Amino acid sequence: MKKLKKLPPFKTDHQEENFWDKHDSTDYINWTKSHRVTFPNLKPSTQTISLRLPQDLLNKIKMLANKEDVPYQSLMKILLIRGMHALRK
Incomplete structure (x- = not known):
């Protein structure tokens, strides 16, 4: 494993963004010990779809809504x- 470089101090977010645009994070961070995390409070992204439903079913859904x-x-x-x-049960 190579020796990691020390991160410079950043005074602004803009300064940090410029730094990471020009540098490889693997020179500064050991990613082998990283793990995936989730942020449950974030609003999930959505995607628009087109779904054909029988008119009667859609009317019933609208009335219930x-x-x-x-x-x-x-x-x-x-x-x-x-x-x-x-279905998962």
Whole structure:
């Protein structure tokens, strides 16, 4: 394993960004001891999809969403998540 270089002090975020744009992090950080982390409080990224549903089903979902006072797309996400959890059991 090569000897790691010491990181210089940064006075601003901009200074640090410029530094990392021009340097290889493996010269300064031992990535072999790193591990993946998750940030559960971050808003997950979303992707727009097109989904064809029977008109009757969509109407029922919209009526239920109206009754529950939530947008129908949000209700559909909740129902999909519940369905995924049920299938995993």
